[in-house]
Amino acid sequence: GAYYEIWLDGEKVISAEEHPDVKAARQRNTNGTIFPHNEEPIYGDRYMPRKFKCCVTVPGDNSVDLFSQDLTLVVITDEQGNLEGFNIYAGGGLGRTHNKEETFARLADEIGFVQAADVYEAVKAIVATQRDYGDRYNRRHARLKYLIHDWGVEKFKAKVEEYFGKPLEPFRPLPPWRYKDFLGWHPQGDGKFFYGLSIANGRILDRGNFKLKSALRKIVEEFQLPLRVTPHQNLLLCEVSPDQREAIQHILEEHGVRDVTALDPLERYSMACPALPTCGLAITESERAIPGVLERIRRLMNRLGLQNEHFVIRMTGCPNGCARPYLAELGFVGIVPDTYQVWLGGSPDQTRLAEVYMERLPLAELETALEPLLVFYRDRHQPGESFGDFCHRVGIPALRQFAANYVPSSAPKRYRVDVRADQYQQLKALAAAKGLSLAALTREAIQRYLEQARSTNQE
Template identity: 40%
Template structure:
């Protein structure tokens, strides 16, 4: 290409071992089927350990009992986490009942975990029960295909229940994008659904024979809500409406939050605006972005393989021009849009279709029967009578959507009777954590189990400064991989070691600014002392309606991250 660019289009060098694994996998089959019949271990061997991720599963073990089992000369208690593919997060009551039944009968923990990628996970499935898990999903029209590893993962869609007609259109596009970018290999159907191998040659026209260089995330966003945190995603379609009708999308590319502690070649990055496209070009443009990243992404270093690094290396304009060439289009100028928030509106909201939508706050997305709060039973009872659908939100909450006026009182009673509508503070509603211990193998510090008590203490600080009615967008993630989206929070805690975190501050409420690291490797007590002082200043020095993140930037407590590739670590 004649156009100048900052770096090479393709990174030359020794390929990462993951590239060998994919090339030798026989289009993601490996020897998974044979491994399933190996009763000598509860886990998967060799390459299969990673290949099952393409099928929506991670091999995990209970880290709370790992040392004890090692002393007993036992292998770790291996079990799988399975993540459903659920574009836009919409699920029927019938599907929910099936999911509830399997979680209760075939998982070690009995819970359903809502994720901030608008789907659910089972934790603790033994290897012998994996096929029945996949087949159970299939029976109700669901699957776990391509919810992990080097593919386009579950496609998000704003779950805004007010703009009913616009949401319905955006959701349909989320489904279309998801289906268009799925792997074409028959490996999933053959291994998990016992479908016969078809005597044809496998081809992957979009993902390629070795799939993508790294994981790839996509979102459809309906302003003014940024509940899907668009800047955490590689590819984002921002809905543009005229007279309440969807007419096209603004495309933003190259967001991502995962970093590597101490590795200054890694950084969080917000997505870059490419331009506006009419609806008719949506799938062609989505494919062009994915194939450009497929061909140009770094396959020699997985820590620098995501789309955000490709854009920084080759240049945004070069990448954008290649997308235009491959899609056969020219981007129009970005059309105006704005965000006013990203939290879920807890409680009842009436949509323009005269249906009611009840958003239930589910702390950390963990659905289980607790003493005095039988959440899982309550949702099952609602599923048995509800005539609309459920919407899983990107904030790990659940919407009972499409409730007729005649059903509203019954649904609310069930929710209240089972502890699903207990009062929570604004701070708790706007706090979120990833799973971390005991099941995540990457966790360095607690997150889900740590957050509830930590929020209690932050709530006390807020109340002491006269801010009990206010909130700070607070996120905790147990490692630097970004699952809890801490690096789009006003206050983000990133796990460094057991009981220790890096404290980031200075993001904003609408999720368009990366927070800067303010203190490194400190305890929760030190974090609370630091926050107490900062919240005290915020209470007395803030401007009208100024959020905490905006305040700490305006007051010079931290500098904003303006150019992450160069100043994220400064």
């Protein structure tokens, strides 16, 4: 019941009643899926063995990273658009622990199809299976993904069907999954519009001329729009009538909030978890480090002639995988301070697991590590092939071999400049705070100084 109440400053501000159908479905006792006389009929008197993540999507739309979820329902309609039922996936999950091979990221499997009228019973059957057979001894082994991994899909399905009381129908064919972020203006289909707003790493703030927080406050106060939070840490402003569009666009521009067309796609498709200083489990920086990392990768790509390319980059401060790095084309997973495991080979639409390419990359060596991979990709990818698909096709051993034999040909000549000790210390501290290498920060500082000097001269 706690999930149906939101308390703020000691007052209950939102309390939602369950839909009568949901309430009835929860209470219905099919084949032992519930504890009939318990206040919480499905859980009983204790929680599930571990977190249990669910999502719902429509065919072709993988904006929810469905392969990372414990349970996914895919809405299946007939040709007229009437709801027929749901395809079910189960057993995805990303959290793992470094150096413990028995913990791993896993993609969800296709389980079957259920008619719309049976969906509550099917979900209860899956939840009951994990509730009753999920591991309650070892927390690291308690997710549904391990139960399905240990049993295999067939045994899992058979147990679910016992609770469900009949066979699941065969999984319905689906079109390929695509990652969609719905940024910018889109018609809702009812005459109104919604606007997808990119929020870098989900952090809503005002900083300098960029006043995202103020813009959002103004929009919500003026138009009372419902907001949706997306799994990619963005926001959708919903229910916008055609005559409000211009005013909303104006508020965003006036507050320095960039339109999606002004975003570097590296940033648009990237994601980082909160990590330091918010998360007690963090080993490395993530949210605060990723802007500098993206900037450095973009600079490197520009130098290598890859200015028109982009791919999905995700970073986390520990192996729990909150920003889902194991599904990215290039994933960074914090392992020891300032050092990351590098994962490669996920797909642009998050339908394939990445693999470990490098166990420890100190962030200071980012360019040295990535340059060979990007050059290999630049020179050898097939037309239209993304970086992640390329890495997957050639395979980790070939990538490692290419990197080992790589001789940087295009490396610019390097020059040395002396700085005072106190300047050095300040630069070092600033570089650490920004997640940049000392060299990158110093180059940037000098560049800014030169630009300033040039514009002063021109004036």
